[in-house]
Amino acid sequence: MALVDPKTAPGAATFPTEASWSDASKDLLCLTTGSWRTEKPIVVVEKCTYCGQCYLFCPTQCITPGETYFPIDLTYCKGCGICAKECPTQAIVMVADGDEADGSPADQT
Amino acid sequence: MEAQRTKPDPTPEQRRVITGNAAAAHAVRLCRPGVIATYPITPQSEVIETLENFHVNGTLDCEMIAVEGENSAQNIVCAAATAGERVFTATSSYGLVFMYDAMLQTAGYRAPVVMVNVNREPPGIHAVCSGQQDMIATRDSGWLQVIAETGQEIMDLVIMAYRLAEDDDIQLPIMVNYDGYYLSYLAEAISIPSQQAVDDFLAPLCAQPARPALRPGTGMGAGAHGLGTGFVELRRKHLLAMERAKDKFDEVDALFAADFGRTYGGQIECYRTDDAELVLVTSGSAVGTARTVIDAQRDAGIKVGLVKLRMFRPFPRQRLAAVLHGRQAIGVLDRSVAFGWDCGPIYQEIRALTPEIGIVPLLGYIDGLANMDIPKPHIETIVTDLAAAARGESRPPVSWLVAGA
Structure with missing residues (x-):
């Protein structure tokens, strides 16, 4: 298929402007880095001492303080496993992603 | 682009014997950039030294940012340009290649940065000497690249560079090249235009549709990931803008000739x-x-x-x-x-x-x-x-x- 001129092809463009500008309050173009993952972290809530090491170490900053533990936003978690490695009480375990029978708690899938 | 600054205009047209580097600095002063970030390097240093003088004596009203290296300089002017400012930086040789990754970013963001590159042999065989190899090392960076022949052309080309780079139909960074030593340090009689003439020449840029700009408190993304078709669209737009820049450069040269009486033939x-x-x-x-x-x-x-x-x-x-x-x-x-x-x-x-x-x-x-x-x-x-x-x-x-x- 031939390339079209994005300036003269209405509706064909991802970007409404000449440069790569997007409105962050609406449709900021971003990467859902969670799709890169092969393993995902599961928090064993009973073992969590709320020390916050996982929150401090997470390179993608997808771990944030919750009520009793630190939930992980799997939309952006790349599955690097640093949180599981650093957790002093082994309250985070890495499991193969995409496995329906992994026993994940309902709020951590 | 914000409205032209309202500093008093103390500078009528004058003819003075100055170096090529000084000519570049005078041209930048006349174009009233809002942000300048430059690191010194032979044979460019005189450009930034002259601009610092203008800044200190009050004839240049801008943010003059001292940096620890050229990579920071390019990142700063790129950011300032995406915030809507008119910007300037200058470099040469080692400095040019030290900012290479940031140059690619500036071009990809379509930030209309104007940069002087005083041609000098780049790293490899050490030579504090003239040569166009530094410019050639960055030829695939997505920047516009133009070359001056004389001190007067350095002056005029820097002024034309702003008119070209900031054109709404172009929106690309531009590198103004001139031979180190042969042009940077040799002095010749050069006509320095009046502030009013340069203001008038650049005024149409202010009448263009406003470019998007990063502003505190607004959620704008610049250079956000455009994977797949978005990426291809941006690449294609960039190449088409570069094709348009050729005729536009001829057009800017003709407009310059009408205002200042000097023409160089465009491309x-x-x-x-x-x-x-x-x-x-x-x-x-x-x-x-x-x-x-x-x-x-x-x-x-x-x-x-x-x-x-x-x-x-x-x-x-x-x-x-x-x-x-x-x-x-x-x-x-x-x-x-x-x-x-x-x-x-x-x-x-x-x-x-x-x-x-x-x-x-x-x-x-x-x-x-x-x-x-x-x-x-x-x-x-x-x-x-x-x-x-x-x-x-x-x-x-x-x-x-x-x-x-």
């Missing part, structure tokens, strides 16, 4: 080419020497002309093909090399126009590396070669003219 200048059987193509300060030789050869009855390459990126394919078509022999003089091609880069790219130009002797010459002079006898040798090749005599496709070679 290329054709000198005594109308009935020329032989044509020499070159760029930068070597053009002045070539012009003198062409005049002498014309007096001797040789029908030889000169094409001065003023725009290297985008490459003026159409105008070069038009002027080079139908000649009996063509010579190209390069002040740098194309690794892997055993020739000079301008020669290499003109060779790519062979289908448009036709098959005639096309001879490349490498000269003037590392501050080696390009004297008149070297240009005379080229003309003699071209005449012989046009008669059917064999000549090597590429020759090195440096003394002793």
